[in-house]
Amino acid sequence: MERIKFTLEEKDMPTAWYNIQADLPEPLPPALNPVTKKPLGPADLAPLFPMELIKQEVSTERYIEIPDEIQDLYKLWRPTALFRARRLEKALDTPAKIYYKYEGTSPPGSHKPNTAVAQAYYNKQEGVKRIATETGAGQWGSALAFGGACFGIEIKVYMVKVSYYQKPYRRVMMQTWGATCIPSPSQDTKAGRDMLAKDPDCPGSLGLAISEAVEDAASREDTKYSLGSVLNHVLLHQTVVGLEAKKVLEQIDAYPDMIIGCVGGGSNFAGVFLPFLKDKIDGTKPDLRIINVEPFSCPTLTKGPYAYDFGDVAGLAPIVKMYTLGHGFIPPPVHAGGLRYHGMAPIICHVLNLGLVEARAVHQLETFEAGITFARSEGIIGAPETDHAVRVAIDEALKCKESGEAKTILLAHSGHGHFDMAAYEDYLAGKLENYEYPKDKIDEALKELPKV
């Protein structure tokens, strides 16, 4: 019988995260203060983040040690398994070798806790008693709730109101881990109250929820803020996934020809590919292909300009250089809520701009079709976000079938879809549609880019 599951031994788990900033051919463009438009310094971030995370954000050390307490927590679900998708390969009748690294076995069901427990740890170390954050569909909020439970830190989650009522189970998960979760806009902040005064029925938005969480953190001495993607230190923590994948592939003498993952803020996929990108940058693996997959309806990397823009809708967050559709752009309501972000992690944008990675946009219906093929062969029902990556992995495997090439594909499988079954139901009932590239709305939003 052929092996299909490859897992590191606990003793071989990574003990340091990999920091791509040590190896970038050019440094990242600096982030800017949203008010002064001057390069951002540690003092600008100190009200929001613990100093250790601010240091990680700008560090150029190649490896940053993972504290023992975090390594111990990782062991609750790490190392995660790398699978050889032999049943999928057979279903596709492809000579390609498809591997997938599966993050769905963590308590919240995705890669998110890799950074949530790390962020909670550093906050705890610096005496922080309480963390405020925002969440859209609830994936990040539940991961940080879990992180808070690990260290006895109070977690307050501002959850976009429409999701709070439509997706109650992620909220209950947060409460089960002890967090407080309220619908945004709320009465708890000025930003929320102002919005409710204008529009009592406002359904909320991620941008507004960010504003509430940031205001909460900035206005209380005992509270910091936490973000679940985009920032350099978040991507850093996620490299534990790619480091594990790389080591276990080494053990079986394999190396990917291409790595495929979905990108919303970008932390899941960057966490997988950055340790491999090192080999492309240093010339060891010049032909390695890295494919970022995004929705056609929110085509940040494939259609946006590379420009300075705000990270949030309200213009309170730092200005960063990234591919962007404009901070005011509201994408169509595709089910992959985690991919509906106007911008993208600056690190991913930078390496895309340098030509080191590529990007591809896919339509919603085709992603669910791929997700169902995957579920019926490999068993796992993936999150709609992840199904975007599965779509492209299948496409590439089918190209191999045509060309006869036995390429090795590494798929970043970020999590399960247990809280997204309503989306599968809509797809199976023929109720979903594809959205065209929303050119007019993007052109409109791009007029509002900040002048720097």
Next chain:
Amino acid sequence: MERIKFTLEEKDMPTAWYNIQADLPEPLPPALNPVTKKPLGPADLAPLFPMELIKQEVSTERYIEIPDEIQDLYKLWRPTALFRARRLEKALDTPAKIYYKYEGTSPPGSHKPNTAVAQAYYNKQEGVKRIATETGAGQWGSALAFGGACFGIEIKVYMVKVSYYQKPYRRVMMQTWGATCIPSPSQDTKAGRDMLAKDPDCPGSLGLAISEAVEDAASREDTKYSLGSVLNHVLLHQTVVGLEAKKVLEQIDAYPDMIIGCVGGGSNFAGVFLPFLKDKIDGTKPDLRIINVEPFSCPTLTKGPYAYDFGDVAGLAPIVKMYTLGHGFIPPPVHAGGLRYHGMAPIICHVLNLGLVEARAVHQLETFEAGITFARSEGIIGAPETDHAVRVAIDEALKCKESGEAKTILLAHSGHGHFDMAAYEDYLAGKLENYEYPKDKIDEALKELPKV
């Protein structure tokens, strides 16, 4: 750092299931034909099950080889990890060593696919094209849907109507894996049509759904029937869990003082404890304690008589000797739907009657309290069924705290609660209640035991 996760290497996975029937001090009392009341023969079961499963049902071979195809499928999620619950131990401040074997990482999220893929395999081997089954809350139906997808067998699931509408996501899971799932009572069977003629608004019951699935299978040449618990061959397949646990404990030189699990039909817990029970029967481990945990509201093992009774409400299923509350007993609506069965696996009943294992009943509120303690320390949010076992594991660990004994506890953790968050929500909102032991209803139901 101390290890907390222990996983067998793929090469050490069990290659045979363990059959307790080889080692029982007395053989099981025979099952009886529901009509003739004579001991059941293979011919009675042939319309419903493939011959290989009928053979396994009565086999006294100690080990039954796991076919390669099933071993390959097991590898999609097996071996599952054995965890040392160090964070829970710390939270309880107990000297007890708590280990838990976690089955929640399988595609459907529980132990159920261990037998679902095996049953689908044997049906496939014998040319069966289609399998009919019933499901209550959907845990078993989704596992068999997954099993059907693995072998290209059509699966028809009769899902209790009230659950079909209240818990739509398990149904969508089944559909995602390609199964057909309809609400029971349905127009597809005489049993269903008769009931709908009498009561068009009938909410359905597990007993009625069994009748529909059995009628479906018995009336079609291409179709067999499948059951997800209770039967000897189902428990046999589940021993893969206990065999893994035993081997990995051996590797770290540990052996449990007690094993604790929840029981509805009994297959999950029996799968864990049977390979250890062997050591108690042969005298190697005379002091091993095995604690079956059930709800106070459905106290089959703790309050029922050991008597011959029907396996289903309608009296179509075989008559077996078991602890029973009467086949007409309808338990109060506790959230642990998988534990609401009037009877229990004959193997468990037999070894309880022989004094080899013990049983304990717990109240609903206390199980959720335990589940939340577990979630906040170990991360995993368990199924409400599993929380029953967690409750007793915590109680025993707290007894160790009092006595100062460092006992080793093995907890059978059967699965996650991702589809049960509504139950947690009700608990957290203070909406749940404890149910008293429903003595009058049980006494009433026990009047209807069949005369044999």
